[in-house]
Amino acid sequence: MRDDAKDISHFYLGVKDLFEFPRDPKEAIELQKKICSFVITEDYCDIEKVRLIGGIDVAYKGRGAKEGCAVALIWDRLTGETVEAVYVEESINFPYIPGLLSFRELPIAIKAFDKLSLKADLWMIDGAGIAHPRRLGIAAHFGVVLGLPAIGVAKSRLIGSHLSVPRTKGSWVPLRQNGEVIGHVLRTRSDVRPLYVSPGHKVSLLQSANLVLACCSRYRLPEPTRLAHQLVTAKVHSN
């Protein structure tokens, strides 16, 4: 199937299924198995022209972790400025289960996304892209549902193995499961724990690593994700 055909995944899978979030973990896994076939892991856009990059981060209030808060923002990598940022709250019921994070955080993430008036060229999401048991981490799920380019930026490993990463900024080694390369372990700052970067949707393995690196200045996390996290944390602490 051509990329162009896959691009209208909404038509084949049905909008109803794509925006559905089962309460039952087993149903969630079955849904992942269906949606993962629509993920595109190839060069899809000219990364040189990717200027507006979106970032989303979710935080929780209290120990019950029932109240979720999220910030979605759009960052302009040419000016280095945040062009727009929105904040939303929503009760979260689905528990955290390794491999099913999107069923817990994607609903509120989409709620925040919908509140934005501007459009980003590409999105960076906290968590895995295709570096996931069923190749559908939250970044891939997000990308397919919204039909937009997305990259998974995780601070720790979900699956896969890799060799040690050279200690200098910009170094990376492939993250693989069996023989398949599912992402890159990227050092975004010298002598600082590396990031686990993997394509979410409509971007390749190399584009993902290069874009994330291009968005890192003096911090471990790329600006879109770092700023979103900074805003939710501040918002949660003040309210």
Added chain:
DNA sequence: GCGACAG
């Protein structure tokens, strides 16, 4: 059966 396990 025993660990591992994004946020």
Added chain:
DNA sequence: ATCTTGTCGC
């Protein structure tokens, strides 16, 4: 993710 203080270092 969240509960939590100070502290070492560029």
